Amino acid sequence: MSEQSATADLPGDVPADPSSVQRALIEWYEADHRAYPWRQTDDPYEILVSEVMSQQTQLDRVVGAWEDFLDRWPAVSDLAAADRSDVVGFWTDHSLGYNNRAKYLHEAARQIRDDHGGEWPRDPDGLSKLMGVGPYTANAVASFAFNNGNAVVDTNVKRVLYRAFDVPDDDDAFEEVAQALMPEGESRVWNNAVMELGGVACQKTPDCDGAECPWREWCSAYATGDFTAPDVPTQPEFDGSRRQFRGRVVSTLKEYDELALDDLGPRIRVDYAPEGEYGREWLRGLVGDLADDELVTVDERDGETVARLRR
Known part of the structure; x- marks a missing residue:
C-alpha cells in the first residue's frame, strides 16, 4: 500500500504526502526547542524520573526537582536501595503531586534491580510491566531512551491532531493518526517534536505565527480560524483537598x-x-x-x- 493510499484511509484530513509534514516538524524541532535536561540523556532511569515527575506538573517546575532527585539517587540501584519514606518525603517536599507516584517509582526501581538484574526492558510492552508505568509512560521511555517506542499521544498531541488535520475527538482515531504520521525508526525525535509543537505553538491559546508553527500550510484551524479543541480535563483544586x-x-x-x-x-x-x-x-x-x-x-x-x- 502506498503512503498516499494509507493516509487516505485515516480519520480526518491528513495530507496525502506525510513525508512533507514529517520533515517540516522534525526540522522545526531540531532548529530550536526547549532545552530540558532530560532531553540531553538516553538513560532510561533519568527519563523515567522526568516522566513521572511531569505528570500534571509544569515542566519548568520539574527541572529543579529532577536535578535534586538525581543528585540524591543518581542511579536506579541507589533508588532501589533507598527507604521508601525518604522517597515519599522528597516528593512531598518538592510538591510533586500524588505521593503514589513516588511509591510506584521506588517500586519500579526495585523491579529493575530484583527482577531484571539491573537491565531495563527496551520496548513499551516490557516497560509497561513496571509498577506505575502506563502506556503513555512506557512509550515515552522506550522512545527517548531506546528510540524504540510507538507514537506518544497526550493531551497536547490530541489538540495538535484535532486542529491540524480534523482528527475526530476519539482516542482510537488519535492513536491511529499519530502512529501513521510517525516516521519509522524515529520515535525519539518525532515524539519529542510533536509534544513540543503542542507545548509551545498549539497550546490552548495558540501562537501559530509567533512559534513559527511548521504545520501552518496544512493546518485546518490556521486556515479557518477555528481553534476549538477537545475538552481538557481539569485538575481538582488543591487547596483544602x-x-x-x-x-x-x-x-x-x-x-x-x-x-x-x-x-x-x-x-x-x-x-x-x-x-x-x-x-x-x-x-x-x-x-x-x-x-x-x-x-x-x-x-x-x-x-x-x-x-x-x-x-
Missing part, C-alpha cells in the same frame, strides 16, 4: 516519626477537633488511605490510633 492533607500527614510524620491521631490532627489542620467534622474520623480516613497505599502504618495502641511512616 484531601490530596493536600494527605501530603501534610506525610510531611508531619516524616518530622515526628509517629503520632497519635489527636497529636497529628492539629499539626495538619488548625481547626482540627477530635469530635468535629474535621476530627478523628476524618483523619482516620486520611491515614487509612495512606495505609492502603502502603505509605503509612496504623496501629491501635493503649486505646489510641497511632500513625507512622512505613519504612
